[in-house]
Each structure stands twice: as C-alpha cells, then as structure tokens.
Amino acid sequence: xxxxxxxxxxxxxxxxxxxxxxxxxxxxxxxxxxxxxxxxxxxxxxxxxxxxxxxxxxxxxxxxxxxxxxxxxxxxxxxxxxxxxxxxxxxxxxxxxxxxxxxxxxxxxxxxxxxxxxxxxxxxxxxxxxxxxxxxxxxxxxxxxxxxxxxxxxxxxxxxxxxxxxxxxxxxxxxxxxxxxxxxxxxxxxx
Amino acid sequence: xxxxxxxxxxxxxxxxxxxxxxxxxxxxxxxxxxxxxxxxxxxxxxxxxxxxxxxxxxxxxxxxxxxxxxxxxxxxxxxxxxxxxxxxxxxxxxxxxxxxxxxxxxxxxxxxxxxxxxxxxxxxxxxxxxxxxxxxxxxxxxxxxxxxxxxxxxxxxxxxxxxxxxxxxxxxxxxxxxxxxxxxxxxx
Ligand SMILES: [Zn+2]
Numbered sequence: 001x002x003x004x005x006x007x008x009x010x011x012x013x014x015x016x017x018x019x020x021x022x023x024x025x026x027x028x029x030x031x032x033x034x035x036x037x038x039x040x041x042x043x044x045x046x047x048x049x050x051x052x053x054x055x056x057x058x059x060x061x062x063x064x065x066x067x068x069x070x071x072x073x074x075x076x077x078x079x080x081x082x083x084x085x086x087x088x089x090x091x092x093x094x095x096x097x098x099x100x101x102x103x104x105x106x107x108x109x110x111x112x113x114x115x116x117x118x119x120x121x122x123x124x125x126x127x128x129x130x131x132x133x134x135x136x137x138x139x140x141x142x143x144x145x146x147x148x149x150x151x152x153x154x155x156x157x158x159x160x161x162x163x164x165x166x167x168x169x170x171x172x173x174x175x176x177x178x179x180x181x182x183x184x185x186x187x188x189x190x191x
Numbered sequence: 192x193x194x195x196x197x198x199x200x201x202x203x204x205x206x207x208x209x210x211x212x213x214x215x216x217x218x219x220x221x222x223x224x225x226x227x228x229x230x231x232x233x234x235x236x237x238x239x240x241x242x243x244x245x246x247x248x249x250x251x252x253x254x255x256x257x258x259x260x261x262x263x264x265x266x267x268x269x270x271x272x273x274x275x276x277x278x279x280x281x282x283x284x285x286x287x288x289x290x291x292x293x294x295x296x297x298x299x300x301x302x303x304x305x306x307x308x309x310x311x312x313x314x315x316x317x318x319x320x321x322x323x324x325x326x327x328x329x330x331x332x333x334x335x336x337x338x339x340x341x342x343x344x345x346x347x348x349x350x351x352x353x354x355x356x357x358x359x360x361x362x363x364x365x366x367x368x369x370x371x372x373x374x375x376x377x378x379x
Contacts, residue, residue, distance in 0.1 A: 017263075017267040020263075020266070020267065021259065021263060021267075024259050024262060025255075025259060028255060028258065028259065029255070032250070032258075033245075033246055036246045036248075037244075037246060042248065042250060046250075046258060049258060050258060050261055050262050050265070053262045053266070054262060054265050054266055057262075057266040057267070058266075122247050124240075125244065125245060125246065125247035126247050128240065128241070128244050129246065129247060143241070147237075147238055147241035147242060148241050148242065148244045150242070168202065171202065172202050175202070175234065175237060175238075178237055178241070179233055179234065179237050182237065182240065183233075185240065186233050186236045186237055186240065187233075
C-alpha cells in the first residue's frame with residue numbers, strides 16, 4: 001500500500017525530505033501538464049514544474065494549515081505560470097511538432113488506435129493547444145482546470161484565489177472564444 | 192424562457208448545474224428553438240473535445256526522475272550543504288581571531304573592490320544587501336536574480352540557497368559574508 005497524501009504531508013512538514021521526494025513524484029506530472037497546457041512548450045513547463053516544488057519546499061511551514069494539498073500545489077503552479085506568461089508578454093509559444101527534438105516522444109496512448117488516428121489526434125491536440133494559447137492566462141487556466149482536468153468551480157476559485165463568480169465568467173468567455181476558434185472542428189464532430 | 196435567458200444558463204446546462212425546474216423550462220425552450228439547440232450542441236461538443244485533450248507532446252520517460260533530481264539539488268541537497276558550511280564556520284570561529292580578522296579585512300576589501308568593479312560594468316552599480324546578520328555584496332544584476340520569487344524581501348535563507356559557493360570572513364563588526372555566485376561569474 002502506498003502512503004496517503006496527508007501522511008506524506010505530515011512527514012514533510014516535520015522535516016522528512018524523503019516525503020518531499022515522494023510528494024513530488026506523485027504531483028509532478030499534474031503540474032507539468034497543467035503548465036504545458038498553459039505555456040505550450042516543454043522548457044516553460046519544465047521551469048514551472050521545478051520552481052513549483054522549490055517553492056513548496058520553502059513553504060513547508062505553511063503546509064501545516066493547508067486543507068487541500070492538491071489545490072495548494074495547483075495554486076503555486078498557476079501563480080508561477082501566470083507570472084511566466086506575463087514575462088513572455090502573454091504569448092504562449094506552442095512548439096511546432098515538426099520542429100521537436102527527437103528526444104521528445106509522441107505518446108497519445110490513451111486514445112490511440114491506428115497510425116492514421118495518431119496523425120489525426122496529434123493534429124486535433126495541436127489545434128486545441130493553439131486555440132488555448134489565444135486566451136489570457138486566467139481564462140486559459142480556468143478552461144483547462146474545469147473542462148480538461150475536471151475540477152469544480154469552487155475548487156478552481158481556491159486554486160486561482162478568486163471568487164467563484166469570476167471562475168464562471170472566465171469560463172464563459174473562454175468557452176465562447178474557443179468555440180469560435182474551433183468552430184470547424186466542432187462542426188465536423190457533430191456530423 | 193427566452194433565447195437570451197437560455198443563453199445565460201447555457202454553461203450551467205452543460206455543466207449539469209441546473210435545478211430540476213430550471214432544466215424543465217430550458218428543455219421546453221429547446222423543443223421550440225432550433226438556434227438554441229444548435230448552440231447547445233456546439234457547447235456540448237466543445238466540452239467533450241476539451242475533456243479528451245492531452246498535450247500533443249510528452250517528455251521522455253527518464254525526464255521525470257531527472258527533473259526530480261534537479262529540484263532536490265535546489266532544495267534538500269542545498270540545505271544539507273548549508274548546514275555543513277555553517278558547522279565548519281562555527282568550529283573555526285574560536286581559532287586565531289586576530290590573525291583571521293587581519294586577513295579577512297584585506298580579503299574583504301579586495302572582494303568589495305572586485306564586486307564594485309564588476310558591478311559598475313554595463314551601468315549596473317553594485318548594491319549591498321544587508322538582511323542581517325551577514326551582508327552580501329552583489330551586482331545589480333545579481334540582486335535582480337536574487338530577489339525572492341515571491342517578490343518579498345530577500346531572506347537569509349534565500350541568500351544561502353542561491354549562494355552555491357560562499358566564503359564567510361571577518362571579525363566582529365566587519366563585513367562578513369560574500370557569495371561567489373555562479374551567475375555572477377557567468378555574466379562577466
Ligand atoms: Zn432560443
């Protein structure tokens with residue numbers, strides 16, 4: 001049986017560095033992919049992921065009072081991702097798949113069946129990522145956290161430190177924009 | 192229900208947040224309104240499309256372990272080294288205080304001069320950060336880099352963490368701690 005998050009958290013707060021490593025192992029993919037969806041490229045996602053855990057390590061003392069560690073992690077990661085996006089002048093730089101280094105693998109195993117479908121899916125995913133990239137940081141994060149990751153509006157309000165009404169309006173605006181950009185794709189889907 | 196009213200609850204409809212009564216009234220409207228039915232269909236397929244989204248690119252398998260090692264190097268391992276450094280410095284503190292302070296005055300002045308010279312290039316003046324108990328002299332560019340990520344004042348912990356190689360010198364009342372920051376050396 002693997003140790004529960006609260007148990008790991010307690011050990012980490014008390015100064016157990018092994019528990020920190022284990023917590024990172026459990027949450028790093030979540031943080032990486034959220035950052036990737038927000039910033040659109042590996043280097044920035046990597047930076048957000050590493051910096052998030054460095055910050056969490058430094059905030060170890062505050063963690064004693066944290067009710068929901070997942071929300072806390074996402075909050076730290078979102079804050080940094082938003083900062084980084086601002087530094088990039090709001091422009092996410094989505095990687096062009098044709099220019100990817102060979103070390104980067106394409107793995108869509110969750111949905112892949114035939115080579116033909118791999119090609120289609122890869123392009124669908126790129127289309128979605130590019131559409132996401134047109135949104136301002138908070139709208140983008142709200143859309144990703146709600147519609148991709150499946151968090152509730154109340155949870156997202158905590159993660160992004162804003163009222164639930166703001167989550168609703170950001171989600172609404174994000175969806176309206178995405179619908180417009182992805183209109184062709186959505187029409188094909190409905191047929 | 193009007194079209195406008197329906198549009199205002201469309202998000203909640205798709206997210207299944209409507210009350211039974213609201214739902215019934217919305218469905219009544221939908222039966223008689225093709226435009227809103229279309230709007231709903233496109234909203235639903237957007238949600239479905241998004242729910243199946245995975246980033247088109249994934250890092251290689253060994254990335255995760257390597258990234259974890261890098262974080263540990265910046266946190267856990269650095270903290271250990273700080274502890275060792277501090278221990279060593281405390282041990283040596285009782286030996287030859289006079290000799291040490293003479294040497295350290297000379298060294299401190301030399302380092303200060305170097306820091307100022309380096310710092311004055313590119314129009315970046317050197318600054319002294321004195322978040323006690325130690326003073327750290329860095330160039331303006333390094334001060335920028337050293338700034339606590341949270342935007343707050345630089346804590347001693349931050350200074351320690353970032354200063355990968357540091358020398359502690361000086362007797363009582365003297366300028367004490369200099370950090371040889373890798374970034375500083377790289378810049379010039
Ligand atoms: Zn209508």
